[in-house]
Structure formats: structure tokens, C-alpha cells
Amino acid sequence: MNKTINNHQNIRNLVSGGAGFLGSHLIDRLMQKEEKVICLDNYFTGDKSNIARWLNHPNFEIIRHDVTEPIQLEVDKIWHFACPASPSYYYKDPIKTARINFIGTYNMLEIAKENGARFLLASTSEVYGNPKVHPQTEDYFGNVNFTGERSCYSEGKRNAESLCLDYLRKYSCEIRIARIFNTYGPRMNPNDGRVISNFIVQALKGEALTLYGDGSQTRSFCYVDDLIDGMFNLMKSNTNSPTNIGNPEEITILELAKKIKGKINPKLEIVFKPLPQDDPFKRKPDITKAKSNLEWRPKISLDNGLDKTVSWFKNLLDD
Numbered sequence: 652m653n654k655t656i657n658n659h660q661n662i663r664n665l666v667s668g669g670a671g672f673l674g675s676h677l678i679d680r681l682m683q684k685e686e687k688v689i690c691l692d693n694y695f696t697g698d699k700s701n702i703a704r705w706l707n708h709p710n711f712e713i714i715r716h717d718v719t720e721p722i723q724l725e726v727d728k729i730w731h732f733a734c735p736a737s738p739s740y741y742y743k744d745p746i747k748t749a750r751i752n753f754i755g756t757y758n759m760l761e762i763a764k765e766n767g768a769r770f771l772l773a774s775t776s777e778v779y780g781n782p783k784v785h786p787q788t789e790d791y792f793g794n795v796n797f798t799g800e801r802s803c804y805s806e807g808k809r810n811a812e813s814l815c816l817d818y819l820r821k822y823s824c825e826i827r828i829a830r831i832f833n834t835y836g837p838r839m840n841p842n843d844g845r846v847i848s849n850f851i852v853q854a855l856k857g858e859a860l861t862l863y864g865d866g867s868q869t870r871s872f873c874y875v876d877d878l879i880d881g882m883f884n885l886m887k888s889n890t891n892s893p894t895n896i897g898n899p900e901e902i903t904i905l906e907l908a909k910k911i912k913g914k915i916n917p918k919l920e921i922v923f924k925p926l927p928q929d930d931p932f933k934r935k936p937d938i939t940k941a942k943s944n945l946e947w948r949p950k951i952s953l954d955n956g957l958d959k960t961v962s963w964f965k966n967l968l969d970d
Contacts, residue, residue, distance in 0.1 A: 662686045665726040665768075667718050667759055668733030670697030672838050673773065673831075676875050677730055677882065678702055682710060689724060693717040695747075696735050701838050718755035726766055728886065731759045732773045734808075738801065738927065739844030745803035752807030753814065760818045769825040771886050772815050774893065776832040776934060777805040786935040789830065789893050800928055812893060819891055827885050832897025832936045836875030836956065837963035847872065847957075850908055851964045854915035864926035866905025871935045873898035874956035877949035884945035897936035898949040910953075914961055 664681050668674045669690030674697065681688050682705055690702055690713045705711040716722055718733045734751050735741045741748040756772065763770040779787045780795030787793075797806045818824040835847040850860050873896070881896040902910075905921075912919050941947050 662728065663689065663726045664728045664730060665689045665691060665724055665759075665762065666730045666732060667691045667755070668697060668731075668773075669713075670694060670699055670701050671732060671736075672701070672836075672840065673834065673875065673878070674730070674732040675701035675838055676836070676879050677732070678705065678711075680879055680883065682708065685710065688712070689714060689726065691716050691718065691722070691733065696737075696740050696840065696843070698840070718758055719750050721758050721761070723765070724762055726762065726768050729759055729763050729768050729770045730773070730882070730886070731756060731771065733759075734773070735804070736775070737840075737843040737845050739842070741804045742800060745800070748803040749807045752804070752811045756811040756814050760814065760824065763824050764818065764822050769827065769886065770815065770818075771827040771829060771882065772811060773882075774812050774828050774830045775804070775808050776830055776895070776897065776936065777801065778809045778812065778830060779931075780805060781931045782933060785933050786899060786937040787895065788937040789895055789940055796928075826891050827888070828893040829882055829885055829896045830893050830936075831878065832895065832934065833870045833872045834875055834878045834897075835872050836960055839960070841964065841967065846870070846904060846907065847911070847960065848964070850911040851915070851961055852968070854911055854919055855961075855965060855968055857916065857919070859920040859922045860908045860912060861922050861924060862904060862908055863924050863930065864904070865923065866908065866921075867903055868926070868930065868932045869901050869903050869934060870907070871898050871901050872907075872953055872956070873949055874951040874959070877951050881941060881945065881947045881949075884947045885941075888945050890940075890944045894940050894944065895936040895938050896941060896947075897938065898953075899936055899938055900949075900953060901935045902953065911957065911961070914957060
């Protein structure tokens with residue numbers, strides 16, 4: 652059962668993990684489009700302040716709920732973002748992370764099946780593991796350590812993708828899968844252990860920047876506004892196979908540290924520490940599929956995005 656809804660004001664969106672970094676930016680965009688939004692969050696990693704501006708809006712509803720528990724709702728679109736997305740959280744509770752990835756995704760898919768709702772899974776570039784193919788294309792099966800510390804997240808998301816596609820094959824659910832590459836911007840949790848937030852917070856506090864490994868490993872960073880654009884294009888597309896959403900502009904972590912240091916305090920030192928287990932050496936999306944199927948590509952440069960992010964963190968730490 653597939654629905655066609657032409658009036659934006661009648662569209663009911665369920666955003667799981669809506670109080671988180673990405674989920675809250677998505678909610679902002681949905682609310683600005685005057686659509687109805689149900690935010691589902693248990694605040695395991697999310698923060699109510701991220702959605703505070705909408706709390707009394709008639710189109711907005713928030714339900715404190717753990718996605719590993721079933722729930723019945725009537726909705727038209729499901730944006731499934733609920734899951735810890737940084738190592739500091741999933742190392743702390745790997746079993747909970749694995750349960751969220753499978754049981755949480757199952758519960759959200761059941762809502763999609765019952766409602767004939769279109770379903771978008773926020774997956775991750777972690778499904779490629781420590782890749783031996785560069786850049787990473789969607790048909791690459793990856794190089795994942797499925798028994799390592801990160802496997803609760805990387806294998807969990809691979810499992811979630813598999814489950815989504817089983818619902819497509821068995822129940823003809825309208826499935827969309829976004830493989831999200833490193834994303835940054837305002838509302839990142841300052842304590843979540845991600846490299847950009849780590850560097851910015853340390854620099855603003857006048858501390859040495861902590862770099863794991865020798866800094867030659869690479870990442871490709873996408874500003875959050877660009878990512879949300881890509882998610883919207885994917886949701887409204889007819890693409891039901893996994894799609895990379897990220898910025899292919901690649902940079903070494905050492906170059907990133909120097910760039911952030913230069914923007915905040917060029918005199919700061921960089922301290923090198925051992926690289927964590929299974930930390931990918933290279934990470935860069937091939938976005939050919941997104942460009943052709945979604946007519947999407949990132950627009951915001953790393954320098955511009957970092958300036959916006961540094962400004963937000965500065966205000967946060969000054970409060």
C-alpha cells in the first residue's frame with residue numbers, strides 16, 4: 652500500500668532520534684515546510700534543547716520512547732535516525748547499540764508496513780569498515796571486523812540495511828537507505844568523541860589537539876545542511892537501494908587539525924596518541940549515484956562549514 656499526498660500540511664512525519672544532531676536539523680526543515688512531525692526520542696544521546704523551538708507548535712509532537720519497544724502510530728513518512736553514532740557512546744553500551752540497530756529498526760519498519768509509509772534508514776559509511784576500495788561505491792561489500800569493538804555499530808547498521816531490504820522484498824515497503832559519511836555542524840555534542848567537535852572544543856578551551864594515529868588517515872566531511880538536502884532528495888526519489896550521502900572533498904586528519912587550529916589559536920600544540928582498533932584509514936564517498944539519481948551534490952565548502960561550526964561552539968561554551 653503506497654500513499655500519494657499532495658498537501659504538505661497533511662503529511663505526518665515520524666522522526667526517530669529526532670532530538671539528536673541530525674534528527675533535529677531534519678525536524679527544522681520539516682517544520683519549515685509546514686508538515687506535521689512526531690519526534691520519538693529517549694534522550695540516550697539526543698538533547699531536548701535541540702528541538703526546544705518547536706515544543707509548543709501545533710504541528711509538532713514529542714514522545715519520549717525507546718525504539719527497542721514497540722509503538723503504534725499513524726504516519727506517512729518515517730525517518731529512522733535513532734542510534735548512537737559516535738564511538739564514545741557505542742563503546743559505552745555496545746549491546747544497547749546492537750539492539751537499537753536491529754530491534755529498533757524492526758519496530759520502525761513494522762509501523763511503515765502497517766501504515767504504507769515511506770521509510771528512510773539513516774545508515775552509515777561504517778558499513779564499509781576499513782575499506783580496501785577507494786573511494787567507496789555502493790556496490791562495495793566492505794572490509795568489516797564483525798567481532799571488533801565497533802561491530803555493534805558497523806555490523807548493526809549492515810544488519811539494519813538487510814532488514815529494510817527484506818521488508819522491501821517481502822512486503823513491498825517503500826525503502827530508502829542513506830549511507831551517511833562524516834557529517835558536522837551546529838548541535839554536535841561537544842562530548843561525543845567525533846574528530847571535528849573534539850578539535851574545536853579543545854582549541855576553544857586553549858588545550859592541545861588530540862590526534863589519534865599519525866594523522867595521515869583521511870576523512871570526507873559533509874556540512875549538515877548539505878546532508879539534509881540529500882536526505883530530502885532521497886526520500887522523494889524512487890531509489891530503493893543504498894545511496895552514499897557525503898562530501899567527496901577528502902582531507903587528512905592532520906590537515907584538519909591544522910585548519911581548525913589556524914581558525915582558533917595557531918599556537919596550540921598537537922598531541923599524538925595510538926589509533927583505536929579498526930579505525931578506517933581512508934574514507935571518501937563516491938557520490939555518482941546521488942548526483943545522477945537524486946540530482947544532489949554538496950555545496951558548502953569545508954572552510955565555510957567549519958566557520959559556522961566554530962561560531963556555534965563558541966556561543967555554546969560562552970553560555
